[in-house]
Amino acid sequence: MSLKQLFTAKDMTQGPPWQRIMEFAIPMLIGNLAQQLYNTVDSIVVGKFVGDNALAAVGSASPILNLLLALFVGISTGAGIIVSQHYGAGDREKLGTAIGNCITLAAIASVLSMIIGLLITDPMLKLLNTPETIIDWCSDYLKIFFLGAAGFTFYNILSGILRGMGDSVSALLFLLVACFLNIGMDIYFVAVLQMGVAGVSLATVLAQAISAVFCLVKLLNMRSVFTLTPASLKLRKDSALRILQVGVPSGITQAIMSLSMLVVQSLTNSLGEFVVACNVIIMRVDGFAMMPNMSFGQAMSVYAGQNVGAGKLDRVTEGRRQGMRLSVGLSVAITTILLLFGHILFGFFTDTPELIALAVRMMRIMAAGYICMAMTQVFQGVMRGAGDTVTPMWISMFTTICLRVPSAYILAYLTRCPEWPNGRPEALAASLLFTWVSGSILSYFAFKKGKWRKKLEHQQAAQDAAAAE
Numbered sequence: 001m002s003l004k005q006l007f008t009a010k011d012m013t014q015g016p017p018w019q020r021i022m023e024f025a026i027p028m029l030i031g032n033l034a035q036q037l038y039n040t041v042d043s044i045v046v047g048k049f050v051g052d053n054a055l056a057a058v059g060s061a062s063p064i065l066n067l068l069l070a071l072f073v074g075i076s077t078g079a080g081i082i083v084s085q086h087y088g089a090g091d092r093e094k095l096g097t098a099i100g101n102c103i104t105l106a107a108i109a110s111v112l113s114m115i116i117g118l119l120i121t122d123p124m125l126k127l128l129n130t131p132e133t134i135i136d137w138c139s140d141y142l143k144i145f146f147l148g149a150a151g152f153t154f155y156n157i158l159s160g161i162l163r164g165m166g167d168s169v170s171a172l173l174f175l176l177v178a179c180f181l182n183i184g185m186d187i188y189f190v191a192v193l194q195m196g197v198a199g200v201s202l203a204t205v206l207a208q209a210i211s212a213v214f215c216l217v218k219l220l221n222m223r224s225v226f227t228l229t230p231a232s233l234k235l236r237k238d239s240a241l242r243i244l245q246v247g248v249p250s251g252i253t254q255a256i257m258s259l260s261m262l263v264v265q266s267l268t269n270s271l272g273e274f275v276v277a278c279n280v281i282i283m284r285v286d287g288f289a290m291m292p293n294m295s296f297g298q299a300m301s302v303y304a305g306q307n308v309g310a311g312k313l314d315r316v317t318e319g320r321r322q323g324m325r326l327s328v329g330l331s332v333a334i335t336t337i338l339l340l341f342g343h344i345l346f347g348f349f350t351d352t353p354e355l356i357a358l359a360v361r362m363m364r365i366m367a368a369g370y371i372c373m374a375m376t377q378v379f380q381g382v383m384r385g386a387g388d389t390v391t392p393m394w395i396s397m398f399t400t401i402c403l404r405v406p407s408a409y410i411l412a413y414l415t416r417c418p419e420w421p422n423g424r425p426e427a428l429a430a431s432l433l434f435t436w437v438s439g440s441i442l443s444y445f446a447f448k449k450g451k452w453r454k455k456l457e458h459q460q461a462a463q464d465a466a467a468a469e
Contacts, residue, residue, distance in 0.1 A: 012166055012303050013088055013310040017319035018326060021299050025326070027172040028163065029295035034172070034179040036287040041200075043284050045186045047277075047349045050196055055349065056276040057137035057197050062283070063265045064124050065117075065145060076160035077301075078247020079105075081384060082239075083164030084302045088309030092227055094239070099161055099219070100232025101239045106157040110150040117146030128266045131273055137197040144198055148205030151212045158215035163302055165225065174214035182207035246384075249393035260400040264408050268428060271412075274355065275425045281349045281359045282366075282429070289338055289370050296327035297377030304385025316382065324378045331374035335367050362429035369436035376440045379447040388452035395446060399439040407431040 012020040047055035079102040086095040121142045125135050145152075155178075159171035182203050189199030220228075268279050300323050307315045338345070346359045380392040408431035412423025 012306045013312050013315065016322075017303070017315055018322035021296070021303055021319060021323050022326065024163070024166060024302060025295050025299035027169045028298055029292055030172050030176075033288060033291050034175045036284075036291060040284045040287070041183050041186050043280055044348055045190050045200055046197055049190050052277045052350060052352060052355070053134050053273055054137060054197050055280050056131075056273050057134040058141060058200065058280060060125075060128070060130055060134060060265065060269065060276060061138045061141045061145075062280075064121065064128075064142060076156040076247070077251070077384070077389070078243040078245070079157055080160040080164040080298070081246050081301055081305050081387070081389075082243050083161050084166075084305030084385065085309035085387075087165045087225070088306030092225070095225070096223075096227035096229070096232050097236060097239045098243065099226060100228055101235055101243060102157055102161055104233050104235055105240065105243065106154050107150075109157075110153040113149040113153065114146050117149065118143060121146070129269050131269060131276070133273065134276075140196075140198040141201045144201040145205060148202075148209065151205060151209030154212035155208050155215060158212060158219055161219060162215060163298065164305070165222070166302065166306070167222075170218045171215060174211045174218070177214065178207040178211035181210060246387060246389050249389040253393045253396040256397050256400050260405050263405050264428065264431075267408055267412060267423075268425075270422045271420070271425055275358075277350070278355050278358045278362070278425060279428065281346050281355065282362050284349065285338065285342065285345050285359075285363065286366070289334055290373060292330045292334055293327065293370065293373045293377040296323055296330075296374070297381035299323065300378050300381030301385040304382045308386050316386070320378065320382050323381075324375065327374045327378050328371060331371050335370045338363060338370075339367055358425060362426055365426060365429040366433055366436075369433045372436045372440035376436070376443045379443040383447065383452040386452040391446050391451065392443070395439060395442045399435050399442070403438055404431055404435040407434050 012024065014020075043055055043058055046058055079098070082098050083095065083102075086098055121139055125138050125142075130138055155175075159175070162171045185203035185206060186200050189195045189203050193199060195202070268276055300320065303319050303323070304316050307313070307319070342363045343356055343360050346356045350356065380395070383389070383391055408428055411427035411430050415424035415427050416422065417424070
């Protein structure tokens with residue numbers, strides 16, 4: 001493959017499924033790792049240059065941030081799936097309309113995120129019993145982020161469009177450039193200008209805006225494969241509703257997961273700043289461990305979407321098998337690395353030995369869950385690519401609301417002791433493991449018997465009838 005071909009839209013309806021999936025997933029994986037690096041660098045910089053309380057502040061702010069940004073995460077998912085289906089079908093006009101409507105929806109989502117975020121930041125922090133020692137830092141971090149929400153919104157949605165056409169390499173390149181800028185600005189704002197937590201938030205906002213501009217320029221230079229006019233930006237009921245119908249369930253899923261994190265964050269806050277800081281470290285490393293799973297899930301959505309659009313349903317089934325083997329194999333390798341060298345990784349965030357030791361114990365509890373999540377993401381990725389985003393939504397709602405939140409509080413209650421009067425912190429890790437294993441089992445049965453299969457069988461029957469005529 002030539003260098004030019006790397007940065008173009010890719011047809012995933014031809015060639016060996018595993019090869020097409022890997023060509024897409026590897027840049028996607030690197031890009032997701034770089035995306036995770038944003039938050040990780042924030043945590044490392046404030047932990048090293050400001051202190052453990054600043055580290056706790058960044059972590060306490062994250063669930064609120066994720067809750068309010070769930071809307072455009074959903075639009076991004078819908079954009080990628082609809083674009084992949086139109087691209088697979090070779091429908092140039094509908095592809096251009098979908099892309100134009102995605103851009104307009106991104107603008108609307110940006111404004112909503114900014115307004116709502118600024119209004120609820122302080123009340124939400126108080127509602128969650130955020131410790132007084134870190135509440136002001138949390139507020140500064142969130143408000144700066146919401147003021148610059150447009151950059152993050154547009155990057156996610158525009159990169160989702162690029163990936164829907166099979167071009168995960170361009171989105172990766174732009175993200176890597178912004179990532180290095182973010183690291184440099186983080187260090188400059190915090191270590192040199194002494195801006196504290198506000199500095200890392202400002203650096204992230206600026207870096208994301210730059211990556212969004214790069215994505216937009218690339219997209220405008222790809223109009224040889226779609227028709228984009230000013231009229232395409234006008235919301236069309238059929239196109240916009242289709243994007244929202246596919247994307248909103250994913251957005252709701254993200255929102256529910258974030259809401260459950262908020263409820264659990266309240267429990268975490270009750271355990272004290274030490275556990276809050278430890279939880280931040282765990283979640284940052286957890287983000288890297290989850291990246292292969294998320295990458296293969298996104299790759300399977302695009303792969304399934306293009307092949308469904310092209311009517312090649314047999315490739316969807318074979319691609320799922322091959323994608324599963326790749327995803328689980330990589331997840332096993334990364335989980336092994338975390339178990340062997342996790343203490344070294346945690347040492348990047350803090351110099352406190354007790355904090356590192358607790359993080360290691362919690363990671364060991366969670367380890368097996370990453371392999372379960374690898375299976376979950378592949379099953380749900382295929383379902384989403386086929387257009388069924390509702391089933392994964394219900395599974396996520398059940399596991400997060402009915403399993404994660406109650407199990408965290410029950411386990412914390414059962415592990416109370418003089419040293420930990422509100423419960424042991426390991427209860428948080430155990431509740432995650434329970435949730436991930438349960439989600440994997442439910443996703444397997446939904447995949448085997450879910451409505452996504454009926455939809456594909458109906459489409460196949462229609463194609464066979466048309467061919468017979």
